[in-house]
Amino acid sequence: MQFYAKSQDALALKSDVLVVGLFEGGSLSETAAAADKACQGELSKIIEREKFKANAGASLLLHHNLGQSATRLLLLGLGKQSSGKISAESFSSALQALANSIKSYRSATFALNGITVEEQSPQWQAQQLAQTLQTSLWRFDQLKSQKQPRPALSKVTLCTDKASLSTIKKGLSEGQALAEGINYARELGNLPGNICTPTYLARQAKSLSRNRPELSVKVLSEKQMKEMGMGAFLSVSAGSDEPGQMIVMEYKGAAKSTAPYALVGKGITFDTGGISLKPGAGMDEMKFDMCGAASVFGTMKTLLQLKPKINVVAVVAAAENMPSGGATKPGDIVTTMSGQTVEILNTDAEGRLVLCDALSYVQKYKPKTIVDIATLTGACVIALGSHAHGLYSNDQALADSLLAAGVRSGDRAWQMPLWDEYQKQLDSNFADIANIGGREAGSVTAACFLSRFTKEAKWAHLDIAGTAWKSGSAKGATGRPVAMLVNYLLNPA
Template identity: 45%
Template sequence: MTLQFSLQSDAPETTDTPCAIVGVYENGTLSSAAARIDSASGGAIKRRIEAGDVSGKVGNTQVLFDLSGVTAKRVLAVGLGAEKSFDAARFKRACTEAARAVTKLTVKQAASWLSELNVPGRDSAWRVRTAALATDHVAYRYGATVKPAALSLEAIAFAGDSTAQAGLDQAAGIAEGVRHARELGNLPPNICTPKYLGEQAKAFAEAHEGVEAEVLEPEQMAELGMHSLLAVGRGSANPPRLVVLKWNGGKDGDKPYVLVGKGVTFDSGGISLKPGPGMEEMKFDMCGAAGMLGTFTAAVKMKLAVNLVCVVPSVENMPDGDSYRPSDVVTTMSGQTVEVLNTDAEGRLILCDALTYAQRFEPKALVDAATLTGACVIALGKHASAIMSKHDDLAEELLAAGEETLDRAWRMPLWDEYQSQLESGFADFANIGGKPAGAITAACFLSRFAEGQRWAHIDIAGTAWDDGRKGLATGRPVSLLSQWLIEQSAK
């Protein structure tokens, strides 16, 4: 079920809704909507605050039932923290916690006045879009292979006038892209194989005017010289695919933006086998591909005025008698040779051929995303993705898009001094550079296949999925890249 968004401009105290959502600051300060409901109900909210039932601490929620003088059957009071400290991040958190609370209620509809709050530096379109995306993220239920958790909420209206419509329209498109990325990431690897990704791409193209799909088989990749990509998939019974999607939303002749996503549908580590505990999470090793496919979906749904190409190299990395092994030397599509020192550093070995392939489209900008290195998780944790690029302008565009959407990233260096760690005595270079600066040397490896391109690499190893046995794919960096493409389409 897709959650429906709308705008509404009615007064909070007279709106007929199963649940009205309003904000309360610390120290008993009420938001405008909360103050109106409090006045209409003869001070009911303030009395609950004084009794300690309602807290203004960030993210705290309390449901108030059947307030006299108020049409809504329930009022959900959401804590906003100190008013002087209220900012974009706290706004998103308040919207997220409000969504968690309302989706636990047995209501099919709700109306939120959080989108009326004053967020420094943000307009009404941003507030509505952020609130809608936060709500949709919470409302997502995985149900492909298990009965999904119950969700009664079908629609939510946000306070806002016509100036917020653009934000709501963007939210609908981005939300669909995020859901698509999350669903692909969450699927088990016996379903979400390289072949499955190709089939999904073809189905999407058939259903959407202006979209073209091409799926390369192993034989076609061999003819192109993609021996690095093919080596990674040799140990699997599921043959590799190279998935290519094109969206012709821009002017004829305009160079496209090209997105490349790592699509390792399951990563055992190959001969360099991973430890057993936690290996089940390696179904998420295709979240770079999922994120790029989700971004492509969002761009098409928003009908962005850009030409866009999405390239997904997809393999399964398994141990087998025919698996590639440490000390093998593989020849990439670019003609450069690579000494394999670790078969678990496989993502870069499929991305390098995809980056070479992507150059045939003469990209206006080339961006890849991958769950590439555990070193990135150590460096940045679960909150920020890493961006590495030699192009300051492109890096700044992506970082700014992350700040705008709160799908944040942090730039790490890509200096030539790190390249020496990849030196090899048996090939042009090796596929790993040792433990120091592992995320950076992985990007250094990729940079050798993006020479002459306006290129950036996004490592989402820490941000692509949530921790724990029940952790779900997050859909990042769909919001960041969607915002970046929105800005490019406006130029």
């Protein structure tokens, strides 16, 4: 899909459909008002006759010639105005509905003139438009013998005033790059475990770096991890015929002396639970247990498009968690890269085991901050549902930055407690720490476990177990929290 920004009169541009905004309560956007004037008020009469309320996401398609050069006119409800502005939520709802309304047309024109979103710039509006259209119209059908028909929409023109033209172009570019990253994360998440293995992810990283001098990749083998003392990671991959992979991607957009930001993704490409075997119902969805890693891949893909002047080191801890004669057993004790010993009381609490060694490893880069992303606990799903990521951090400034990035991107998180009082639930009679802390506050104690390996770093943990994928008829990876991560990296303060 191609996006264009023009400082021309939207009514004069030819396309299959011109989209004009209306506000709840009868107010017209600047372009809608111009169209109404051009047709001597005929548009207002139609709106009144059809009782179009213009609530956010409502639409009405008109085949009338009402002064526009486009073949059709689509009225798009933008919701209520407050002091001449609409909420970001209303704008996002309108864009989601817009994607479905115009997907069958080859070209569309949309005018931003006179549409103001609370606490957001025209650049943000353009970015959201491009991102929403591309993610909404994306399809995952490469494994089907019969492909779905592709949406026809291939050209979108956004009209604005001349003063805003350069920022609108920048917003469209950012939105396209974000959409590519989000869709890439969704693709990786949707692939089944017999295709998307740890080795497959390692190949994907190397493919990303091809002809990209700003991105370097190295993959640590199990032999190398053993030499480094990563006993926790290796305890997870021990039961699988697929070798575990520690994938390291370094994006270099700033001087070598500039400390990098670090991302660490949980990449359990399939999670049976190991010896602590999961119930069979719904186990197919455990291919999504690598969605933390997928979000890291999607973020790196977006950074390669945008080329920001920062350094980022991304570590993906990729493994399968399988039961076998060589699998780790409940009660086994392993030694982590940090030297701390862990009693593994439940082999289904494996994400924290691969992550703790990855977190220890990434600290050798002396990063400014570390953010790990993981589908870590069902407890987080119970606590927050599917709307917000669970956020834990040992640094409030970092937590605030991530929370703000979530609000700006519409990919929100909620901060959870990381209090010392919870740490005692991880006490073990036989090792330094147990890998589970009982039924109470399961998401909190999982974060407490990780905090034992990040004491010297500014660190945050995102539990995305409730947000990384959808079940039911809409089953599939969401690509979250790529938008939040990119927003944070571009605006870390």
